[in-house]
Amino acid sequence: MHVFKPTAVALKEKVELFGGSSVSPKVVKLTFSLPDPTSSLHSLGFDLGLGDFVRFRFPGTRARAYSPTSHPSTIGTFTIIIRVYPKGQVSPKLAALDLGDKADVTGPLPVPWLTRKRNVTKHLALVAFGVGITELVSLLRSELLSDTLESITVLWCLRRREEMTIGSGLDDYSAEKRIKFEYAFSRESDGQRADAGLIQKIFSHLPKAETAVCCVGTKATERECYGWLNKLGYKQRLLKMGIRFGGRTKSPLWASIEK
Numbered sequence: 001m002h003v004f005k006p007t008a009v010a011l012k013e014k015v016e017l018f019g020g021s022s023v024s025p026k027v028v029k030l031t032f033s034l035p036d037p038t039s040s041l042h043s044l045g046f047d048l049g050l051g052d053f054v055r056f057r058f059p060g061t062r063a064r065a066y067s068p069t070s071h072p073s074t075i076g077t078f079t080i081i082i083r084v085y086p087k088g089q090v091s092p093k094l095a096a097l098d099l100g101d102k103a104d105v106t107g108p109l110p111v112p113w114l115t116r117k118r119n120v121t122k123h124l125a126l127v128a129f130g131v132g133i134t135e136l137v138s139l140l141r142s143e144l145l146s147d148t149l150e151s152i153t154v155l156w157c158l159r160r161r162e163e164m165t166i167g168s169g170l171d172d173y174s175a176e177k178r179i180k181f182e183y184a185f186s187r188e189s190d191g192q193r194a195d196a197g198l199i200q201k202i203f204s205h206l207p208k209a210e211t212a213v214c215c216v217g218t219k220a221t222e223r224e225c226y227g228w229l230n231k232l233g234y235k236q237r238l239l240k241m242g243i244r245f246g247g248r249t250k251s252p253l254w255a256s257i258e259k
């Protein structure tokens with residue numbers, strides 16, 4: 001694959017993780033074969049621990065970004081989990097692919113690169129909105145390999161409890177003592193929308209100087225969420241946009257994979 005040159009990849013497997021409801025579109029897991037069956041996303045230069053993503057486009061559509069959820073060392077394939085917006089340009093076309101059908105993908109992206117915070121971070125405060133959780137999968141894998149990490153608190157905001165089936169496409173963290181998951185369900189009768197009060201309740205125990213934050217969702221929800229965290233004094237972001245002199249520092253996930 002190449003940042004600027006589209007590569008055709010064939011769909012190998014399709015699994016529905018959430019069938020959709022009156023308030024949320026469905027979610028599917030798609031696995032594609034890489035053109036070279038001996039390659040992996042890692043060998044193609046993707047540092048998923050830094051938030052690298054692929055971009056799909058179809059003839060006549062805009063390109064859309066997707067965060068692979070498979071391990072970067074997986075040979076011959078990669079997987080994405082997508083929410084299928086019925087009126088969307090790209091997601092319904094991806095979901096309509098049959099096994100063996102091809103789609104054009106570019107990557108690794110983004111350009112300019114995201115870089116990981118270099119200062120010592122002991123605690124992470126992460127907030128994911130809906131299918132945005134896909135963007136945290138590789139970050140979690142990577143940060144759990146960091147020597148300095150003591151705790152990760154994840155707040156996952158969904159509309160309804162039933163959408164938690166999306167998590168069956170993610171890693172199993174049940175044996176990992178350093179991760180704590182919290183949930184907020186905006187459309188349940190006993191639920192709660194994410195707001196400044198909830199953010200304070202979930203994260204205010206974390207020491208401000210040693211905590212980095214990351215929010216993933218739509219641009220608008222991310223902005224709002226960073227605003228709440230900022231007001232509480234959590235100002236250090238885990239990932240930052242920008243090209244560093246001498247190249248970017250590779251993530252712990254990248255470093256863990258043998259050449």
Ligand SMILES: Cc1cc2nc3c(=O)[nH]c(=O)nc-3n(C[C@H](O)[C@H](O)[C@H](O)COP(=O)(O)OP(=O)(O)OC[C@H]3O[C@@H](n4cnc5c(N)ncnc54)[C@H](O)[C@@H]3O)c2cc1C
Nearest residue numbers: 064065066067081082083085087088089090091131134218
């Ligand atoms: C770095 C990055 C990584 C991403 N990773 C993933 C991923 O792993 N999985 C994934 O599903 N998406 C991911 N996205 C979002 C993805 O790129 C597309 O924006 C999304 O699939 C919608 O594209 P579309 O062309 O289908 O819909 P569009 O044509 O963009 O939208 C059409 C309509 O769909 C609705 N819609 C679109 N997006 C949203 C939304 N977020 N919330 C509510 N309604 C919406 C709106 O009504 C909109 O008018 C990522 C985005 C970024 C920036």
